[in-house]
Amino acid sequence: MIQIPSADLDPASDVAQLTARLIDLESVSGNEGVIAYAVERALRRLEHLEVVRDGDCVMARTRLGRAERVILAGHIDTVPLPTAPGSRGTVPSAWEGDVLFGRGATDMKGGVAVQLALAAALAEPTRDITFIFYDHEEVEASLSGLGRVAASYPEWLEADFAVLLEPTDGTVEGGCNGTARFDVRVAGKAAHSARAWMGQNAIHGAAEILVRLRDHEPATVHVDGLDYRESLNAVKISGGTAGNVIPDSTVIEVNYRFAPDKTPEQAEDYVRALLEGFTVERTDAAAGARPGLQHPAAAAFVAAVGAEPKPKYGWTDVARFSALGVPAVNFGPGDALLAHTDDEHVQADAVRACLRALTTWLS
Structure with missing residues (x-):
């Protein structure tokens, strides 16, 4: 039985203080029960919302018959707490002036606080809103609460546009x-290193792979008004069994971050062509997401924010919405470069500014 959390959430309170209360509810992936209960309880007090819970994912929505429906989504879990002495990005939260420190401050309890504040404040929004607070984002994709909802409650992810409140400053x-990983294998022949001419060194044979990757010039691809910069890199290499044995195999792990104009299959074809002559095995892949900024709801959102849109180089759950035919963007408080760091923090004014922008758009 889930224990009632000591920190009661008040969505009508100052959104920066609400962020601190959320940080105080430790929610490392797999331990989201308490924060999910607190979010659910806060939402069920709001009579204008329909609320459903699936595992540790909490969903709420208005049903006003508006011409458009938008989704505001954010994950309630965090990476593990830092262990280094003196770390400030931990639990409970701590204030230093107007700067809030704590695990999840940027990734992404500031965004979750904005969702809760909007849920409480907007009983009559100009667009119908679906709020998704989901679990297990910081671990393997197969555990994602958002993926589970897509399978179990697909109607809850039907919308014209979605905003994922990941930190974007x-x-x-x-x-x-998109992202794809590959194992590139080189076979050799083992021999005693004192008689190396009797074998074939697989590590030496991998040199050509590294040369091709080093000399590769990653593309910048224009997609729907934004320029996506690609990257293709060796990220891990393994091979050899002992200090006196010529290695008979080597594996280089390659990561390709590809623009959203490509499918994972097209990305694989590209890597295979570059590394022709070697054994290439795709081990993981996730499609990217087109920005969808041409949609009227997206254009209105960009105008409300008042800043020039940028491409997202990393992979986020906007790709899940894109796969469902829902254009999506990332927009949230905090600097993404501070996510997962030992001194993770967010400016109070950044959380408040995010709330103002979304309130303007939805009011």
Whole structure:
């Protein structure tokens, strides 16, 4: 039985203080029960919302018959707490002036606080709103609460447009790059290193792979008004069994971040062509997401934010919405470069500014 959390959430309170209360509810992936209960309880007090809970994912929506429906989504879990002495990005939260420190301050309890504040404040929004507070984002994709909802409650993810409140430092980041990983294998022949001429060194044979990757010039691809910068890199290499044995195999792990104009299959074809002559095995892939900024709801959102949109180079869950035919962008408080760091923090004014922008758009 889930224990009632000691920190009661008041969505009508100052959104920066609400962020601190959310941080105080430790929610490392797999331990989201308490925060999910607190979010659910806060939402069920709001009579204008329909609320459903699936596992540790909490969903709420207005049903006003508006011409458009938008989704505001954010994950309630965090990465593990830092262990280094003196770390400030931990639990409970701590204030230093107007700067809030704590695990999840940027990724992404500031965004979750904005969702809760909007849910409480907007009983009559100009667009119908679906709020998704989901679990297990910081772990393997198969556990994602958002993926589970897509399978179990697909009607809850039907919308004209979606905003994922990941940290973007107050700038709209459209879509996201896709990502794919590959194992590139080189076979050799083992021998005693004192008689190396009797074998074939697989590590030496991998040199050509590294040369091709080093000399590769990643593309910048224009997609729907934004320029997505690609990258293709060796990220891990393994091979060899002992200090006196010529290695008979080597594996280089390659990561390709590809623009959202490509499918994972097209990305694989590209890597295979570059590394022709070697054994290439795709081990993981996730499609990117086009920004969808041409949609009227997206254009109105960009105008409300008042900043030039940028591309999202990393992969985020906007790709899940894109796969469902829902254009989506990333927009939330905090600097993404501070996510997961030992001194994770967010400016109080950044959380408030995010709330103002979304309130303007939806009012």
